[in-house]
Amino acid sequence: MEKKASKEKVIDAAIELFNVKGFTGCSVRDIANKAGANVALISYYFGSKQGLLEHLMTEFLEGYVSAIETQWKKVDGSEDLIFDRLLNAIWNVMIYQQKHHELARFAHREITLDTILVRELMSTYLSKEKNYYHSLLEVAFDRGELNTKPNEYFVLQLRGMLTLPFLHPQYIREVYHLMPHESDFLDQYFSELCEWVATHFKDSVTASPNIGEAADN
Numbered sequence: 001m002e003k004k005a006s007k008e009k010v011i012d013a014a015i016e017l018f019n020v021k022g023f024t025g026c027s028v029r030d031i032a033n034k035a036g037a038n039v040a041l042i043s044y045y046f047g048s049k050q051g052l053l054e055h056l057m058t059e060f061l062e063g064y065v066s067a068i069e070t071q072w073k074k075v076d077g078s079e080d081l082i083f084d085r086l087l088n089a090i091w092n093v094m095i096y097q098q099k100h101h102e103l104a105r106f107a108h109r110e111i112t113l114d115t116i117l118v119r120e121l122m123s124t125y126l127s128k129e130k131n132y133y134h135s136l137l138e139v140a141f142d143r144g145e146l147n148t149k150p151n152e153y154f155v156l157q158l159r160g161m162l163t164l165p166f167l168h169p170q171y172i173r174e175v176y177h178l179m180p181h182e183s184d185f186l187d188q189y190f191s192e193l194c195e196w197v198a199t200h201f202k203d204s205v206t207a208s209p210n211i212g213e214a215a216d217n
Contacts, residue, residue: 067089
């Protein structure tokens, strides 16, 4: 239990320092001092600072993509509306990011860089994210739920709206005087997202969205 606690302290310290100073702006010793741990402990668990970075990014994206995957997997053999499945996926992603908002900010920011690690993550996790959304929308189109055939831009816009509150929390606080990590913000933001998504679906489909399942995932 003590080792696990020390590992979690290292992870928390790394997230905080990476957010404030950037990955290149802090050393392994800085992280160890912040965590109140020995430098050797970081080498033991992660191998290096780069190994720690890879762990953080992979862990975040595993959970992020899984939040969508849970709804995608339930489509086969189900007569549930894809509109509802999509809203559940959106809600799950937002809740996941809110629970891990400091890591989300760092991970989304890191993804904007052109590095070997980011390229690998894009070819795996972020490609999965795109494919899951596209698959949901293709099924929705085949079932006659969508107004028009889905395209790349819908997913691009959706992803931008889902990540913005967690990538730019300072901007939202300072310019709009809203608190992106509070539940009231999340509820209102999700409501607005639902209305935007609904414009792409037929009125008969969007009459009574059911997102009860999302709260349990």
